[in-house]
Amino acid sequence: MQNFDYIRVKSKDELSELLDKQNKEIKLLSGGTDLIPQLREGKKDIEIIVDVKNINEMNELSFDNTLGLYIGAAVSCLNICQDVKVKTMYPGLIDAISLIGGVQIQGRASVGGNLCNSSPAADSIPALIVHKSICIIESKDGIREVPVEQFCTGPGKNVLNKNEFLAGIRVPKVDPEFGAAYLRFIPRNEMDIAVVGVGASVEIKEGHITTARLALGAVDATPRYFDDVFEPLLGMAINDENLDRILDDIGQSISTRINPITDMRGSAEQRKHLSKVLTKRTLLKAIERASNQQEVN
Amino acid sequence: MNMKKFIQTSINNERVEFICEPRDSLLSILRENLRLTGTKEGCNNGNCGACNVIIDGVLVNSCLVLAVEVEGKKIETIEGLAGKDDLHPIQNAFLEEAALQCGICTPGFIIATKNLLDINPNPTEQEIRKSLAGNLCRCTGYDKIVRAVIDVAKISNNKGDE
Ligand SMILES: Cc1cc2nc3c(=O)[nH]c(=O)nc-3n(C[C@H](O)[C@H](O)[C@H](O)COP(=O)(O)OP(=O)(O)OC[C@H]3O[C@@H](n4cnc5c(N)ncnc54)[C@H](O)[C@@H]3O)c2cc1C
Ligand code: FES
Ligand code: FES
Numbered sequence: 001m002q003n004f005d006y007i008r009v010k011s012k013d014e015l016s017e018l019l020d021k022q023n024k025e026i027k028l029l030s031g032g033t034d035l036i037p038q039l040r041e042g043k044k045d046i047e048i049i050v051d052v053k054n055i056n057e058m059n060e061l062s063f064d065n066t067l068g069l070y071i072g073a074a075v076s077c078l079n080i081c082q083d084v085k086v087k088t089m090y091p092g093l094i095d096a097i098s099l100i101g102g103v104q105i106q107g108r109a110s111v112g113g114n115l116c117n118s119s120p121a122a123d124s125i126p127a128l129i130v131h132k133s134i135c136i137i138e139s140k141d142g143i144r145e146v147p148v149e150q151f152c153t154g155p156g157k158n159v160l161n162k163n164e165f166l167a168g169i170r171v172p173k174v175d176p177e178f179g180a181a182y183l184r185f186i187p188r189n190e191m192d193i194a195v196v197g198v199g200a201s202v203e204i205k206e207g208h209i210t211t212a213r214l215a216l217g218a219v220d221a222t223p224r225y226f227d228d229v230f231e232p233l234l235g236m237a238i239n240d241e242n243l244d245r246i247l248d249d250i251g252q253s254i255s256t257r258i259n260p261i262t263d264m265r266g267s268a269e270q271r272k273h274l275s276k277v278l279t280k281r282t283l284l285k286a287i288e289r290a291s292n293q294q295e296v297n
Numbered sequence: 298m299n300m301k302k303f304i305q306t307s308i309n310n311e312r313v314e315f316i317c318e319p320r321d322s323l324l325s326i327l328r329e330n331l332r333l334t335g336t337k338e339g340c341n342n343g344n345c346g347a348c349n350v351i352i353d354g355v356l357v358n359s360c361l362v363l364a365v366e367v368e369g370k371k372i373e374t375i376e377g378l379a380g381k382d383d384l385h386p387i388q389n390a391f392l393e394e395a396a397l398q399c400g401i402c403t404p405g406f407i408i409a410t411k412n413l414l415d416i417n418p419n420p421t422e423q424e425i426r427k428s429l430a431g432n433l434c435r436c437t438g439y440d441k442i443v444r445a446v447i448d449v450a451k452i453s454n455n456k457g458d459e
Contacts, residue, residue, distance in 0.1 A: 005300050006319035006365045029363075036361045037342045039320070049319060051366065078355065102431025103409065104346055107355035108362070 001040050008051045012138060012167060015052060019163045020140040028052050028165060030074045031108035033101065034117040058112070058167065063089075068173035073112025073166045077101075080111065090171065091289060092180025092201060096127035099184060112166050118152040118222070119193075125152065125223040126199030126215035127182040130286075133171045139164040149215065149225035177203045177210070179290025183282045184217070185274045187265070194218045195266040196274040200282040202233075204290040209233050212283070214250075218265075219258035219275055229253055238287055247283055251276035306367045308333070309377030317364040324348045324359040327374065335375035335404050339433065346432030349405040349412075350374050356412035358431075375404035378411065387411055390449035391442070398436035406432050410446050419454055422447065 009015045019026065024047040029035055031053070038044050052058055058074040063085050071080065080086055081098045100109050100123055114124045115135065128148040135146045140163060148169070152158050160166065174180075184197035197217035203210045212230040217223045232246045260271035305314050308331070317326050324341070327333045327350070339347035341360045348359040351373040378385035384392070387407050397403045406429065413420060413428045420428070425446045426439075434442065 001320040001322075003300065004319055006302065006363065008365075008368075029366075031361075032363065032366075033343055033361055036322070036363065040341065049363075053366075076355075101343070102346070103412070103428050104349060104356050104358045104431045105343060105361075108357055 002042055002046070004039070004046050005048045006051065007048060008054055010054055010056075012055055012057055015050065015055065015165060016138060016140040016163075018050060019165060022048065024048050026050055026162075028116070030110040030113040030116075031076060031105075032113075033105050033109045034113055034119075052165070060168065061086075065173065067170065069171040070168055071111055071171065072168045073116075074110050075112070076107055077109050077111065078103075078106040081106065089174060090131065090180075092182055092199070092286065093124075093127050093131060093171065096123045096182035096184075096197070096199065099123050099182075111169060115148070115151060115169070116158060116160065116166055118154075118156050118158045120152075120155055120220060120222055121194045121197065121218035122223065123182070123184060123194060123197055123217065126197055126217045127180070128169060128171065128199075129215035129223065129225050130180050130182075130199040130201035130213040131171045131174070132213070133169050135169055136167045137164050138167040143167070145170075149223070152222040154221050175203065176293050177205055177290060179204070179286045179288070179293055181282050181285035181289060183278050183285065185278060193265065196260075196271050196278055198275070198278040198282040200279070200286040202283065202286045202290050204238060204287065207237050207239070209236050209238065209287070212286075214254070214279065214283070216254065216258065216275055216279075219260045219271055221259070224258060226254060226257070233283075238291060247280040248276075250283070251279040254279050302365050304365060304368050306370050306372060308372045309374060315364070319363060319365050321364045322360050323350070323362040323364045323367055323372075326364040327359060333374055333376050337401050337404055339401065339405075344431075344433065345402070346405040346409060346429075347402050349408040349432070351408060351412055354415075356409060373408070373411075375408055378407065385411075386452060387414070387445075387449050390445040390452070394441045394445040394448060396437060396441040396445040402432060402434040402436075406434070406442055410449070413446070414450060414453065419450060420446075 026048045027046045029049045029051045053074045058072040060072040061075045062070050077097045077100050111124045114122045133148045137144050180201035182199045184194040186192040199215045202212045214226045255272040255276040260268045262268045337347040339345035343358045343361045350359045
């Protein structure tokens with residue numbers, strides 16, 4: 001592996017200070033499940049690795065009745081998936097986060113790292129987008145907030161400036177009317193990168209769809225958010241006999257608006273087809289969750 | 298620039314100290330400096346599980362951990378499982394079921410099994426298969442491994458009932 005120095009920081013202030021002063025090539029280390037293989041392959045020219053896992057505030061996983069869920073950037077997928085509150089209130093997030101690697105990866109990988117690695121196929125990102133999540137970005141200059149759908153700017157690229165770091169992610173509180181889901185297609189059942197991943201969320205009031213969000217991964221240079229394809233769904237009754245056809249149409253329309261690549265995991269054609277099928281299935285699952293949720297309440 | 302770091306940690310309940318460079322993986326330090334060669338290197342990129350160890354109760358791939366990260370941690374490796382005179386029940390079950398051929402994946406599977414049974418002493422076959430999905434075996438076809446895990450869970454649970 002290439003040579004680099006290692007620094008462990010204990011607080012966000014220490015981290016901001018260090019990022020502000022340094023003119024060397026720095027990379028932050030959370031679980032290392034993306035970064036360490038990249039260092040080994042010599043893909044990154046890095047002089048200093050700063051370990052952020054030991055910062056208490058970045059390991060915070062908490063829920064507040066008005067603000068919703070806060071996921072510190074370094075919290076592991078394992079800790080999120082074991083949290084009873086997240087499991088019951090945010091099953092659509094668990095869908096995605098529980099898919100990241102096997103047990104050995106889950107214990108190390110963080111959602112912050114999944115976001116900051118900014119892979120177009122990162123599983124957590126479409127799920128975070130349909131939950132209207134916000135990235136909390138910090139630096140010596142202060143705090144700024146960026147919606148997750150605006151965070152990635154290209155494969156491996158994001159809006160973070162050199163002196164900034166991701167402190168955490170805020171996922172707004174969800175109402176009983178809300179339901180979300182994430183589905184992906186991979187060649188194996190476990191341990192692979194998405195060929196296509198789809199996140200969807202809906203809100204249902206008195207049996208009618210009032211809002212819907214859709215985000216897709218691995219179909220373009222960044223995870224894609226679609227905020228406008230839902231007009232045909234809005235106001236529709238969930239038992240309407242046309243629902244099935246309209247979901248097919250939405251899937252069809254999505255498949256024409258993405259720019260997938262052909263690689264070893266699948267062809268562009270296959271990705272378009274999968275986007276269509278998974279868009280429908282994920283929306284149906286989100287609708288089902290929103291309706292079940294209301295029966296419980 | 299002198300980048301050597303001095304690390305104090307605990308491995309299989311013994312205090313261990315070593316010197317490493319930041320770029321050394323825990324796997325390479327275990328095998329090459331500390332001569333704990335039970336932990337194996339398969340892929341060196343997180344995909345095969347041959348290098349599994351447990352750190353502070355969490356199963357990890359030691360090829361994806363920098364050795365400098367384990368300062369003050371508690372590490373369990375395959376060498377810590379057997380007693381002075383007997384094998385660990387998981388090791389016995391693997392032998393009984395002939396759940397290995399070349400054996401390079403075996404320490405990883407056994408450590409992953411230990412982690413599973415520590416958390417869930419009574420797993421279903423599906424839970425076993427899912428939690429071992431991060432461990433690859435090129436020889437056995439997995440069935441015998443899964444059978445060994447089912448056996449050992451049964452034996453430990455029966456003991457618990459007595
Ligand atoms: C075998 C295997 C299977 C995998 N399976 C999947 C999968 O199914 N789905 C999936 O999406 N991914 C998968 N991954 C990729 C990886 O595990 C995830 O992307 C993981 O969430 C990364 O988190 P981490 O904490 O390990 O990140 P790290 O590797 O520590 O960091 C990733 C990147 O983010 C930067 N970074 C980390 N934290 C911060 C911060 N707070 N502020 C700014 N920058 C930061 C780092 O500098 C680095 O560039 C897999 C990886 C492996 C090895
Ligand atoms: S050697 Fe570590 S996972 Fe394969
Ligand atoms: S026994 Fe040979 S790889 Fe599993």
